[in-house]
Amino acid sequence: MLNYAWFIFLTPIIFAPISVIAGKRSKVTAGILASLSIFISLILSIIVWLNIRGTSTPIYQTYNWFDNINAGIYVDHLAVVMVLMVSFVSLMIHLFAMYYMKDDPRKNTYFGETALFTGGMLGLILASNLLEFFLFWELVGLCSYLLIGFWFFKPNAASAAKKAFIVTRVGDLLFIIGLAVLYSLLTVRGVSSPLSIPYLINNAHTIATEIGAQNLTIIGLLFLGGAAGKSAQFPLHVWIPDAMEGPTTVSALIHAATMVTAGVYLIARVLPLYANATPLAAESVLYIGAFTALFAGTIGIVVNDLKRILAYSTISQIGYMMAALGMVSTFGESVIGYSIYHLVVHAVFKALLFMSAGVILLTLMELRDVKKMGGLWKRMPVTISLMFIGSITLAAIPPTAAFFSKDTIIDVAYNYFIMNGSNVYSILPWIFLVIGALMTALYTFRMFFLVALGKPRSKLAEEAKDPPMVVLIPLMILAFLSLTLGLIQYRFYDFIVPDTTRVVVPLFIEYTPLTMVVIGVLITIGLYATTRWQRMNYDRNPVYRLLKAKYFLDALFTRVIAERVILPLSSGVSRLEKGFSISIEGTGKVAMGFGGVLRRIENGVVEYYFVFLIAGVAILMLLLELLGGI
Template structure:
């Protein structure tokens, strides 16, 4: 039975070339084969889940070369992540058959998404960090291809390159972290064990820390964290994600909301024991980066007018909550991982719902993306409006939606972190993130659906056929009901997990802040008191609108004034070195040409040359002897 679980990622991998070939000759069937392959993967993941109800893990591996093994390792954490990836991929692939129905290159789109899904599932079930990294790179490549799918748009091509370059920074640091760990462990691991085997690393984290030292282990984990920060768009490597919205909306839903951007969070969760037993600043860094990102991205989302970019900044913020939850594990233990993973699953559901709802709007409004040019769509698109409202309410963590259960438990964990450590910073950042989330979420909703249409395109909008909205309805249902599985989810990951219940007033603050945020958004963007509270006149508005100048810093300063001059100097030095090499090669060639002149083919000449050479050699020997 073990061998069949390799097909969790092999099925969509087979779909990669077959989807392209089938779609090339039968374009209208594009997407069907991909959906079938992903459905097969989902069924296998469900079978793995049922197996793990009575077992601890599924482990199968083969020696690749030296002491690096390849294979699959499916634990309780793995199967939860794989189930989320497979299910969300299926829902979004089905919806993409509607969204991409008029695209002449849709067979290429579905082929690339199949490769991406294979890479993501392979990453999740990998048994070794080397194999994990290979799939990690496949996922990054597919992200580049799909962001730039409409490459004829200059913004899409630029966004694809930006995403690829920024995430490569993290990938480089990730592979250096693997090198550090491998170098320290290669001579101390038991015979036949790979130093980068994931089961070995997480089962022996404490002894590894003792053997190589917690500070060295902390160095490796910080480098892993850098890879996660880039892939999961955490501060300060978050700048690529909003620009990635230039790709098709289904790409945004699949890659940049539900799956790829959670890979970094999954990496930290997967290697949590290494973080836990390393120096304490490792998990503290995770908690601070995550909580600050949650707060920071919420500020930026308030001033954005592009419907997809609002949701993108929301994604960055929610990823911050997940990362912060895992970082809290430095004090509250493995409970932080369970809280983070539960929010990861819930977020995938409601954020894909939001992106797909936005996709329906964009199809009906001819890709009009400025929310200030919409308005009045509730009457024009009531079904889509209700579906998106469910997503918005869940995002704002209003009880009893799943978002309330998942995010508020993280905030409760942050309060417990404060009680036990005395550090209140994560709790403050996360709890104030609640009010920001409610403001930007309902600002988006009021500007898009309330009032009267503010453009001719908005006046002509209408709901699509209900059949196309079925995946959205499924996600909306789950957004409202996933809170039911909170405790079973936690106990499946860890039977000893503690659900924290802070004092009533502390527990009530996030909910109060959420409703306060809704009231502020209603007052400004629905009740129309904007004329009296025009935030554009605030000096801070320009700073926030310019994203705190981080894009300017990376582009104008780091790229153009630091990296480009260094690249130029390296280029000059390389050309001079190559010129010298070429010159030396020419000299050697000339010497060879001169020597070829003595190859006359005349035997008496060769004998005379040999005798003269021997005389010279003997003369030199004699001279040396005299000296």
């Protein structure tokens, strides 16, 4: 008998086609059905949480799928926190999307795809086997492609969808190679279910002994490649800013509840493997995450597109989560709590920010340039106040939840340096994350001040107004949580990993991130809370041009790798394949011709056969005579 936890992900998947079909008759029905399915998932997630919160025994139900691959569900404390977050935040976004998408003629298709998207993410979280995990991983990728390109009639949207699909396929290829390597190494050693998640996380030390820490490191690096693709980490981050061409509610789903959190969850799910590999595996997660947190923040300070600023903030904040997981070799599995706590907090305030942006863009007819906004706090006081709460949370200003979640990760990075003091490079993650806090304050308040303060800089901004209050209820709920989730910090840590060590650092280190935030706020007040920014011209500044060009990575991938490497290589392979096909076809023609000659012999005339028999015997005797003479 199926455990009810199965229906956490099955319900949205089942409702997805129903929403599409029923929504053809009544467009409102699609949104109601999709939201209802996710509400059911949320209720089931709460029931599961109530059942396992006082025990360390997970819900584990599995069935043989084929050969030595089982499929099932595995629900431990980590998984239940994730399904609670995904179902709750997704429900808030779906409720808001009923307003945001109200005039779209294809909204039944939209809600069917978003329900499937959410169901795919929930299935990924609950999967008990990495192959099953990978199938849901691909379903999430497919849905993101469909939703980013939902407005396919816009060339930019269609192009962005293809870019997202192709870039994430690079990571997915690395991930599936890692799965193949792990499967083959464990199958050879007689493991009955080599990709079972409970087996992998409970026997990580034994696995490292059997297959070797070096092999486990290779597998970990391949998994990291997959996670970097899905979670937009350097250098596979280039798809996510372009993904803003889809509906804003899609951006909220991708950035807050589904797609980009999948890579973080993958690393957290199999983190014991990293703990038992060589230090290279975990350190790669740490340094890539910390570098990405700073790297994306520097680009965010020069972007003018409202949604893209939020996109770069997502890349940066995911970097903090990855960096926390990368310190597993020093702090053990406690780092899962640090990472996932920030993931949950980020999901809440990022959904709030994107939905606030959605209200603004809907009012301003999709005007996205923050330099053309201004003065919206007076015209949209409720919406902008909600956006302000999201902004101060993103910047980690106390007492918002991110002050507790993000600053704790920075403190852990400092302790990492202290405990690895013989390695001079171990200070780099802390430096990257601290400067990243400064960058966060700069791009966040630059965005907010340009949107909210001053005088309107366009006619659309002059005519802006708040939507009906009922539309803003989901945003208000998220704003409340953004301000109060810090209260559960230590309970959260202990729920994920009991008896998590409390982080203790010197007082000046503890307040260094907050000092950076204050400096960033003061800089943005001086520049963007006034009209001073309008008199500045950075076009000739080489640093500004470098940041504006996004460090030329898009140009590298498009003009060099794609156009000068991949295209010629594809052309060469195509020619080789064509030549091979011609040679195969030529061989076939020769065989057919020879067969045609032989068919003429088989004409049914006995005399004809007799002549060939005599000729054949004569030739055979002649050969024998010649050979005998030799």
